[in-house]
Amino acid sequence: MARHRVGALAALIASAALALSGCAGGETAGAKEASGGSGKMQIALISKGYQHQFWQAVRKGAEQKAEELGVDITFEGPAAEVEIDKQLQMLKTAIDKKPAAIGFAALDPEACIPTYEEAKAKGVPIIEFDTPCNSDYASSLAASDNYAAAALAAQHMADLIGGEGDIAVVGHSQITTTGIDRRDGFVETIKSDYPDVNIVDIQYGEGDHLESADIAKTMIAAHPDLKGIFATNEGSAIGVVNGVKELGMKPGDITIVGFDSGAAQIEAIKSGLMAGAITQDPIGMGAQVVQSAYDVATGKTVDDFTDTGSYWYDSTNIDDPKIAALLYQ
Template sequence: MYLKKYIALLSTAFSFMMLISCNSSSSTENKTTTANTEGGTEKLRIAVIPKGSTHSFWKSIHAGAVKAGQETGAEIIWQGPQKEDDRQMQIQVVQNFISQGVDGIVLAPLDDRSLATPVNAAVKRDIPVVIIDSDLQSKEYSSFVATDNKMGGKLCAQRLAELLGGKGKVIMLRYSEGSASTAEREAGFLEGMKEYGPNIELISTNQYAGATMEKAFQASQNLLNRFPQVEGVYCPNESSTQGMLRALQTSGKAKKVKFVGFDANATLIAGVQNGEIHGLAVQNPFMMGYEGVKTIVAVVKKENYEKRVDTGVKLVTQENINQPEVQELINPDLDKWLNQ
């Protein structure tokens, strides 16, 4: 009899604990839902993951993402590695956002192979991914929002061939292995040189600048010392272009060597204005961040979206730099979106 009473008492206690647990879980879910709602509508949480956080290019992407977030009512969570060579950190960031259960991810992959696995894992967890800036070796992502990088490289080749009159000795300083966007720009440049400058001699095309401006500066100095006869130079991104500009300046070869690069910041724009840089292929990173977020929100909401969005590229020179459309491209009002 005592045993029956004991069992009954245990059963009652167990039922009571289960009831408390259920109520607690329900309360937690309600808090989560409330915290992630606005005006009675669930607010989407979108993670935007850049390659790095130091270059002005990524600040422009951040500003564009913030604008799109405000227009769509989505919460934008901006996080990425500080340096553009920290693949492991970027992988960890993606994995952390998967664990948090964000609604969607906008990613600029540092490496076209190593970031494929975490992206595939996100999609398997029903978290869609939009890739921006640089492509990925995966078929799982929903859309690719980026510059036509190969076309940008060809524009640079055309400009440099014209500057050299179709002949001369040229160096191409590559950016970093595994970066699909700059690899496309490098390939486009080489294709363009065959088309526009068949008599131009490419004296070095296999050296890499690395992920920082300081590394790019050192690599550029080494190349200029090895090839003092160089007459033209091409670099495929912001840090490599700025590192080469500094090396040309310190060696006394600025303005003398025809120089074409990629991307824009205050230093590089000044280089165009004073004749030290003879052409810059300028992307529209603000639009890239904006369209990336708009696209992922459409994917999550199961609305229509484009599988490929070309955000454009324009060659900026000393001749056209003061045109209003060029000024708008190279001097976006980032403070309007980032300092609110």
């Protein structure tokens, strides 16, 4: 049941000998020349956005690992996770400055392919995190096994609603690997293992709080017997919780299962509005992408894929030190 699909990803380490000569992109103003900076190895990281605290947690892990390794990193991303062109321009700018390596989390797995070819032509290694591009150029991917994580969410959802009833899904993307794998891992697990649970609707709010709230309210109005909603990322989950609040629903009226962390989800779980969620290890993900970038730049072999982990948390274990260490505010 638990399986992982990361697109076309091959263990290709490209031009590692050139990697130490580069520089990295600035957080919002573009890349800086290595010769004018600290003299340290430069690694540029480009995330899917700044909209959610998840990415700030990834950044924290990346910065901690960079300090440990003695390298300089920059971390940038578009304001929202729908700004594909802006993200690709950030990638192009970073490539032009030739850092030692680039860490990239693709918003669109197809749109990034031509830009990856530019990186290949210029000998700039790419390490991926969270979401891959459908290119065979990248050396490695650091990410959660999103299919398996969503399957775990499905198991908990089914148990929480007593193994029967109508549920729905508020997804965050139909095109990114994370969005597809989380949807499919949840849906396929429900269909294969819980025949008395019926998924009545799947809609996408692009991780936007307001749009996801409106979708949740529409779903609840259209399906009066709806027992549960699975939300596939931080923004989706916060939106669903907000929608339920706006309808005046109380804890226990509907079972909400989320994904990721953040202050709003943590509070919703503690208050009982949300039953639980899947947390990743964003700090560990950030640390891994920097480590892999460093290894590639220094000529070491890296694994094709590193599963950075995913875990269920709810009111019963949210304060457990092992889980608390994976949660971010």
